[in-house]
Structures are given as C-alpha cells and as structure tokens.
Amino acid sequence: MASRSEIELLIHTGPGTPCGDLMRRYWQPVALASELPPDGDPLPVKLLGEELVLFRDDRGRPGLLDRFCAHRGVDLSYGRCDPGGLRCLYHGWLYDVDGTCLEQPAEPAGSTFHKRIRQTAYPCRETGDLIFAYLGPGEPPELPELDFYLAPDSHRVVSKIFQESNYLQALEGTFDQSHLSILHRVPPADVAIKAVTLEESAKSHYALLSEDVAPRIETERTHFGFREYVSRKAPEGEYLKVETFVLPNLGVVPGAAAGRGGYQGNFHVPIDDFSHWKYYIKFREDGPLDPATSNEGSYGGEALTPDFRSPRNAENRYLQDRKVMKQHPFVTGMGRGFAFHDTWAVESPGPIVDRTKEHLSYTDKAVIVLRQTLLEAIAQMQSDTLPAQSRDGSDILAIGDVVPPGTDHEAYLAAKIAARRDARSSFAAKS
Ligand code: FES
Numbered sequence: 001m002a003s004r005s006e007i008e009l010l011i012h013t014g015p016g017t018p019c020g021d022l023m024r025r026y027w028q029p030v031a032l033a034s035e036l037p038p039d040g041d042p043l044p045v046k047l048l049g050e051e052l053v054l055f056r057d058d059r060g061r062p063g064l065l066d067r068f069c070a071h072r073g074v075d076l077s078y079g080r081c082d083p084g085g086l087r088c089l090y091h092g093w094l095y096d097v098d099g100t101c102l103e104q105p106a107e108p109a110g111s112t113f114h115k116r117i118r119q120t121a122y123p124c125r126e127t128g129d130l131i132f133a134y135l136g137p138g139e140p141p142e143l144p145e146l147d148f149y150l151a152p153d154s155h156r157v158v159s160k161i162f163q164e165s166n167y168l169q170a171l172e173g174t175f176d177q178s179h180l181s182i183l184h185r186v187p188p189a190d191v192a193i194k195a196v197t198l199e200e201s202a203k204s205h206y207a208l209l210s211e212d213v214a215p216r217i218e219t220e221r222t223h224f225g226f227r228e229y230v231s232r233k234a235p236e237g238e239y240l241k242v243e244t245f246v247l248p249n250l251g252v253v254p255g256a257a258a259g260r261g262g263y264q265g266n267f268h269v270p271i272d273d274f275s276h277w278k279y280y281i282k283f284r285e286d287g288p289l290d291p292a293t294s295n296e297g298s299y300g301g302e303a304l305t306p307d308f309r310s311p312r313n314a315e316n317r318y319l320q321d322r323k324v325m326k327q328h329p330f331v332t333g334m335g336r337g338f339a340f341h342d343t344w345a346v347e348s349p350g351p352i353v354d355r356t357k358e359h360l361s362y363t364d365k366a367v368i369v370l371r372q373t374l375l376e377a378i379a380q381m382q383s384d385t386l387p388a389q390s391r392d393g394s395d396i397l398a399i400g401d402v403v404p405p406g407t408d409h410e411a412y413l414a415a416k417i418a419a420r421r422d423a424r425s426s427f428a429a430k431s
C-alpha cells in the first residue's frame with residue numbers, strides 16, 4: 001500500500017518533481033494534429049505544469065516553445081507565424097522551432113545580440129494523428145511505434161477530453177476494471193442500439209460486463225509496466241479481458257473496437273497537478289473505423305464543447321437525470337457516454353482525491369500495482385537504471401474475448417501476441 005509520502009511523489013508532475021522528471025523521459029501527446037493544421041494559428045498549451053506555445057512553421061514542422069518571449073515576457077501564443085518561425089508581436093523577435101532567435105528587427109544594424117538568445121524549445125514529432133513532445137533531458141528516445149500509430153489513418157480515430165482532476169485518479173480508473181460492470185451500465189434499449197456482438201459470443205461486451213459484476217483480477221509485471229487479466233463468467237465459458245499499462249501514463253484497453261479486431265489507448269497527460277487531458281486513440285486492425293460508431297461508446301451521441309470539455313460538468317451536476325434512474329435502477333442518469341461517466345468519477349472527489357481516507361479492496365488490485373510500478377520507475381530513474389522503453393509495443397495486449405471453459409490462459413495469450421506481431425508486420429510492409 002502506498003504511503004502518504006509516496007502518493008505525494010506520484011501526484012506532482014511540475015518541473016523538478018520526481019514524477020514530473022519521469023514523465024519527461026517519455027514522449028507525451030501535446031495536441032491532436034487536427035488542432036494544428038498547416039496554416040493554423042499558434043496554440044497556447046500547458047503540459048506538465050509548463051506554459052508553452054505550439055506552432056507550425058512554414059516547412060510544416062511543429063515547434064513547442066516557452067510561451068513567454070525571452071525579451072520581455074510577452075505571450076507568444078498571440079504571435080505571428082512568419083517565414084522561419086514564430087514572431088513576437090511586441091518587438092518582432094523571430095524564433096524557429098529549435099528556439100533559435102533568427103531576427104531582432106529593432107536592434108541596430110549589424111547587431112549579433114540575437115545569437116546569444118535562445119527561447120526554451122522542446123522537440124516535437126507527429127505520428128498517429130497526434131503531436132508529441134519530449135520535455136526531458138538529453139537526446140529524446142525513439143518515438144514508440146505502437147500499433148495504433150502504425151495503422152493506416154482510416155483505421156484510427158483520435159479524440160481528447162479535458163478532466164479537472166490530477167492525472168493519477170484517471171489513470172487508476174483505467175485499471176479499475178470492476179467499475180465497468182457498475183458505473184457504465186446503460187438502459188437495456190441502449191444496449192440493443194450499441195450492441196456489437198462479440199464474435200465468440202451471442203452477447204455484446206456491454207451485456208457480458210453486466211452479467212458478472214464481481215470479476216477475478218490478476219496482474220503480471222512487464223519491463224514496460226504491467227498487464228491486468230480480468231475474468232468474468234459468460235454463458236459460453238469465460239469473458240476474458242486484458243489491459244496493458246505502458247509507463248508512465250498510457251493505458252491500453254479493449255475499448256469500443258473490442259471484438260472487431262481493435263483496441264484503444266487512453267493517454268492521461270497532466271496539464272498541471274489539478275487537471276489533465278485524456279486522449280483516446282481508437283484503432284482497428286482489420287479495417288477502417290467509423291468515427292461516429294467508435295465514438296458512440298465514449299460520448300454516447302453527445303458533443304464535446306469546441307475546447308474539448310464535457311457538456312456534463314460539476315456546475316450542471318453532470319445533467320444527471322433522476323427520472324431515468326428510477327426507470328432503470330442500475331444506471332447513473334448521466335447519459336450513455338463512458339467518457340462522461342468517467343469524468344464524473346474522477347472529478348467528483350475534487351482535483352486531488354484524499355487517499356488517506358480510502359479503503360482499498362480486492363477490486364483495487366491493479367490500482368495498487370499501478371502505484372508500485374510508477375514508484376519503482378521513479379526509483380530506477382533516480383538511480384539511472386530506468387529500463388529501455390517498449391518501442392514496438394508487440395507485447396501490448398488489449399483484448400475482450402469469450403473463451404471456452406478451461407482455456408489455458410498462457411497459451412491463449414501467447415497466440416494473441418503472435419497474431420499481433422503478424423498484424424504489425426503487415427502494417428509495416430504497407431507503410
Ligand atoms: S517581448 Fe517579445 S520581442 Fe520584445
């Protein structure tokens with residue numbers, strides 16, 4: 001069980017904090033690529049407690065700079081994208097994506113002062129419809145080549161939602177499997193609408209989750225995090241779910257494309273200690289993924305605000321409908337969207353839940369392992385023994401399958417990993 005001081009270690013991710021240093025050793029999503037089109041405006045962004053500006057230069061390269069100009073601190077997100085980089089509106093200093101100051105138009109002719117100026121800049125890369133940034137020391141590691149980044153664009157749907165809570169309580173939610181059978185229930189009529197019957201079963205995975213609300217949970221540590229195995233009784237045998245934690249803040253889960261040859265990444269990216277972005281990366285191996293259908297499970301037919309906020313929030317009490325709750329005693333009354341149920345669950349305790357008052361139970365097995373995994377990674381980083389990052393993701397498992405009674409889990413999962421490797425090589429061959 002993590003102590004109070006250990007929890008303190010995990011929840012702070014600003015500059016100079018141990019967990020912030022850990023997060024900075026890995027590429028982090030900083031925006032959806034669609035937020036920064038080729039002729040797009042600079043975007044003010046906050047990542048890991050740092051105020052930054054994201055822009056695209058005239059060569060199409062994304063750049064991430066300290067938001068405040070090195071001259072006299074003006075906000076560069078109001079600046080102009082000019083040939084070569086981003087120009088401050090106050091005195092016209094021009095910065096390229098590396099933070100080099102290219103021009104200072106108001107300085108005397110022949111001045112070389114600009115050569116001594118460097119705006120803080122972080123490397124950016126684009127993959128899988130996302131823009132990633134590396135805020136750590138030294139040379140950045142290779143960008144991971146996970147399945148959902150390698151897949152053809154038509155096979156992937158990305159989105160993000162703002163959550164007013166520390167990243168950790170949302171990350172814990174991703175590995176808290178028992179809540180899927182309780183919090184995310186929808187009225188039977190909606191189950192029929194949403195039903196995507198699993199190949200191996202006559203039932204959809206929504207229905208299977210409701211059939212057995214007290215799953216058996218096991219975990220297995222890996223060099224890049226851990227896997228969680230969750231077993232529920234099913235009419236045909238066993239409903240087996242596997243999720244993977246990839247250090248330091250990515251959860252890979254079966255999600256909406258489960259049973260249709262796909263799975264989903266949930267990236268919990270700290271904005272600061274009190275809020276985070278949850279990025280959803282949905283992907284299907286065996287064919288195109290329709291954005292409307294794949295987002296139905298997350299948003300239940302409701303639209304996010306233009307700035308990616310939930311239409312259901314604390315101010316409107318998450319638009320909870322108590323009448324629906326009376327008709328269907330097991331539903332939340334907060335619509336069909338899983339994302340909005342989760343937003344309520346992570347925001348309602350307050351931005352930083354008081355873990356000194358929690359009573360962890362059997363269902364929190366993976367939450368405990370998650371905290372241990374992060375604490376160990378911080379210790380390893382501090383002693384310079386942080387293991388190499390999982391680059392290719394071929395060991396990542398995210399499945400939701402019905403298997404016959406008595407299935408040998410080890411053999412079944414080994415076959416799944418082998419199948420994943422084959423699918424990856426077919427993407428690599430096509431790309
Ligand atoms: S404050 Fe930016 S150029 Fe002067």
Ligand SMILES: [Fe+2]
Pocket residue numbers: 173179180183184338341342
């Ligand atoms: Fe959830």
